[in-house]
Amino acid sequence: MIELITGVLATALLAGGVLVLGALGEVLSQRVGVFNLGLEGLMALGGVSAIITVAHVPNAPLGMLAAIIVGLFAGAIFSGAVVLARANQTLCGLALTIAGSGLASSIGQSYSGQPAKAIFNTVSVPYLSDLPIVGRAIFSQSPLIYVIWIALPVALHWLLFKTRHGINLRAVGENPAAADAAGVPVTLIRFCYVTIGAGFAGAAGGYLTLAFVPSWSDGITGGRGWIAVALVIFAGYRPYSATLGAFLFGLITALGFVGQARNWIIPPAFLSMLPYVVTIACMIIPVIISRRLQRRLAAPAALGVPYFRDQR
Amino acid sequence: MFRFHRVESIKPWTIIATRVISVVAALALGALLFAAAGYDVPRLAGDVMRGSFDNMFALEDLGLLVSPLILTGLAAAVTLRIGLWNIGGEGQFYAGAIAATVIGLEIHADPALMLVVLGAGGFLGGALWILIPALARAYLAVDEIITTLLLNFVAILFVNYLSTGPLRDPGQAVTSATARIPYDIPTLVGDLHWGLGVAVALAIVIALILAYSRWGYEVRLAGANRFAAHYAGIPVPRRLLQTMLLSGGIAGLAGMLEVTGTVHRLQGGISNNFGYLGVMVAVLAGGQPIGVLPAAVLMGIILNGGIVLQSYGVSIYQVLALTGLILLFIAVGEQLAYYRIPHMAQRPTR
Numbered sequence: 001m002i003e004l005i006t007g008v009l010a011t012a013l014l015a016g017g018v019l020v021l022g023a024l025g026e027v028l029s030q031r032v033g034v035f036n037l038g039l040e041g042l043m044a045l046g047g048v049s050a051i052i053t054v055a056h057v058p059n060a061p062l063g064m065l066a067a068i069i070v071g072l073f074a075g076a077i078f079s080g081a082v083v084l085a086r087a088n089q090t091l092c093g094l095a096l097t098i099a100g101s102g103l104a105s106s107i108g109q110s111y112s113g114q115p116a117k118a119i120f121n122t123v124s125v126p127y128l129s130d131l132p133i134v135g136r137a138i139f140s141q142s143p144l145i146y147v148i149w150i151a152l153p154v155a156l157h158w159l160l161f162k163t164r165h166g167i168n169l170r171a172v173g174e175n176p177a178a179a180d181a182a183g184v185p186v187t188l189i190r191f192c193y194v195t196i197g198a199g200f201a202g203a204a205g206g207y208l209t210l211a212f213v214p215s216w217s218d219g220i221t222g223g224r225g226w227i228a229v230a231l232v233i234f235a236g237y238r239p240y241s242a243t244l245g246a247f248l249f250g251l252i253t254a255l256g257f258v259g260q261a262r263n264w265i266i267p268p269a270f271l272s273m274l275p276y277v278v279t280i281a282c283m284i285i286p287v288i289i290s291r292r293l294q295r296r297l298a299a300p301a302a303l304g305v306p307y308f309r310d311q312r
Numbered sequence: 313m314f315r316f317h318r319v320e321s322i323k324p325w326t327i328i329a330t331r332v333i334s335v336v337a338a339l340a341l342g343a344l345l346f347a348a349a350g351y352d353v354p355r356l357a358g359d360v361m362r363g364s365f366d367n368m369f370a371l372e373d374l375g376l377l378v379s380p381l382i383l384t385g386l387a388a389a390v391t392l393r394i395g396l397w398n399i400g401g402e403g404q405f406y407a408g409a410i411a412a413t414v415i416g417l418e419i420h421a422d423p424a425l426m427l428v429v430l431g432a433g434g435f436l437g438g439a440l441w442i443l444i445p446a447l448a449r450a451y452l453a454v455d456e457i458i459t460t461l462l463l464n465f466v467a468i469l470f471v472n473y474l475s476t477g478p479l480r481d482p483g484q485a486v487t488s489a490t491a492r493i494p495y496d497i498p499t500l501v502g503d504l505h506w507g508l509g510v511a512v513a514l515a516i517v518i519a520l521i522l523a524y525s526r527w528g529y530e531v532r533l534a535g536a537n538r539f540a541a542h543y544a545g546i547p548v549p550r551r552l553l554q555t556m557l558l559s560g561g562i563a564g565l566a567g568m569l570e571v572t573g574t575v576h577r578l579q580g581g582i583s584n585n586f587g588y589l590g591v592m593v594a595v596l597a598g599g600q601p602i603g604v605l606p607a608a609v610l611m612g613i614i615l616n617g618g619i620v621l622q623s624y625g626v627s628i629y630q631v632l633a634l635t636g637l638i639l640l641f642i643a644v645g646e647q648l649a650y651y652r653i654p655h656m657a658q659r660p661t662r
Contacts, residue, residue, distance in 0.1 A: 087643040
């Protein structure tokens with residue numbers, strides 16, 4: 001039993017990491033008022049870039065760097081379209097998902113199915129990793145885990161809610177006209193944070209192919225980009241809540257693995273459906289329970305609305 | 313130096329021209345990328361056109377791709393009219409195919425009657441698949457983009473489960489598929505079945521309903537301005553729900569026609585991304601049901617191109633990447649059309 005709990009916990013942290021990275025990137029993007037529906041495509045691009053990089057230079061951090069750079073680059077194109085040209089965010093997000101997934105699959109064809117040439121190895125923390133249950137689950141993982149689950153959420157929370165820059169950043173998402181009048185560079189902030197958010201999504205892809213799976217195949221992202229977007233919505237656009245939500249989804253994924261490994265009577269296909277079904281339930285049920293909760297978790301007021309200075 | 317000047321409104325023909333320019337520009341960029349990757353682009357383009365138009369067989373193949381694209385495009389277009397996105401066409405397509413397969417395998421009756429029953433079953437299957445996202449959208453304002461999309465994954469898993477598990481035809485050793493559905497859609501010419509006729513007719517009917525009926529007017533008004541529609545006494549949530557159910561049903565009908573008319577067995581991957589490409593078709597068509605027809609033909613040629621060019625090492629993924637590029641160009645072009653260079657656009661009249 002203890003073995004089982006340890007395994008589930010360890011897998012949950014490993015699997016949820018993809019969602020933490022994706023969701024945190026989306027928090028940044030949505031807090032400045034841009035709906036980035038291209039996460040799925042960005043993850044695929046990041047994942048394939050990481051795999052191709054380590055195939056040539058077997059160094060996992062370098063592969064991760066490649067994933068981030070590709071995410072930033074694709075994100076800059078997306079930002080250029082939605083922030084500078086003010087194109088429809090839904091359309092551009094879908095375009096990014098379709099183009100990104102298609103491009104990733106076509107350049108990744110010859111790498112499909114092979115294990116990654118370099119992965120993020122696990123490191124056992126002395127003494128702590130000997131603790132019962134949590135020892136092996138938390139302290140015998142890749143060091144990347146601590147960055148993803150602790151450092152990044154704390155840093156983002158601090159940036160958004162404890163700094164002056166964070167106030168400006170949120171103002172851009174709530175009321176860009178007022179922010180503009182107060183001298184905040186709306187377009188610049190939107191462009192930068194949407195691009196950085198895309199970099200996070202690229203990193204999520206790199207993490208997927210270098211730490212979690214670790215290999216590349218078509219459709220490996222499997223809707224995780226969309227789940228990350230949904231996570232941000234029902235986490236009320238908050239880094240900590242999004243991280244917690246990612247952990248819950250990690251648990252669900254882990255439960256699916258355990259079920260398949262232990263030959264539960266539920267067919268594996270239904271276990272694989274769980275994350276998607278639970279995501280939908282999480283988007284709907286809180287709204288049914290309480291409208292007040294919905295208001296508390298409301299989206300940034302200017303989310304999805306392009307800003308035209310001459311029309312304020 | 314001049315600054316670009318944004319105009320408030322543009323003429324309809326400017327919108328159409330922009331759309332054509334966007335598509336051409338995206339295809340040109342795609343061609344450049346293919347050329348950079350070492351492909352002989354003029355020869356590929358020639359092969360694609362020959363593969364779609366050269367002879368009757370090619371035209372039949374194109375028609376078989378265009379029919380589902382018209383329907384999934386129509387499905388996405390009707391929700392666009394009321395300002396919603398149905399990205400779940402892929403899932404509803406599969407749901408319709410599942411419903412048609414189960415009914416077709418279990419019930420034995422007069423073939424002509426059964427085709428009607430199968431069609432109704434496919435429509436209901438698709439509508440049922442979108443029911444929860446539609447209710448959540450209409451009455452709880454839950455974002456429909458993500459809920460409809462996530463159900464695609466569920467549907468694909470469900471089809472794989474059915475075709476490899478309970479509905480698997482034990483006679484099929486190699487592929488996992490259900491038994492052959494014992495009903496066929498009458499053919500129009502060669503392999504091309506009447507699904508194309510149904511699709512075109514439905515596009516025309518829906519265009520007429522949206523343009524001339526009271527219901528269509530209310531849907532369009534709710535799409536143009538939801539608050540104004542509410543104050544005008546239109547039951548907006550009910551129209552949102554009805555539009556989404558209609559959309560899901562049309563996509564389900566596409567799945568029914570595909571599984572009964574073209575593939576004949578339910579198996580994984582029977583949709584050539586028709587659901588996703590349907591969204592593209594609807595956007596290309598600007599959400600207009602009649603515009604869906606030419607847009608579906610264009611998308612059919614592109615999709616067919618991916619199939620024709622497989623011998624050159626071009627895969628469906630490159631085709632998808634190209635369609636994504638087209639979508640991006642349309643989205644950006646749509647906005648750029650509002651900008652003018654002031655010196656050229658208007659002379660001072662004083």
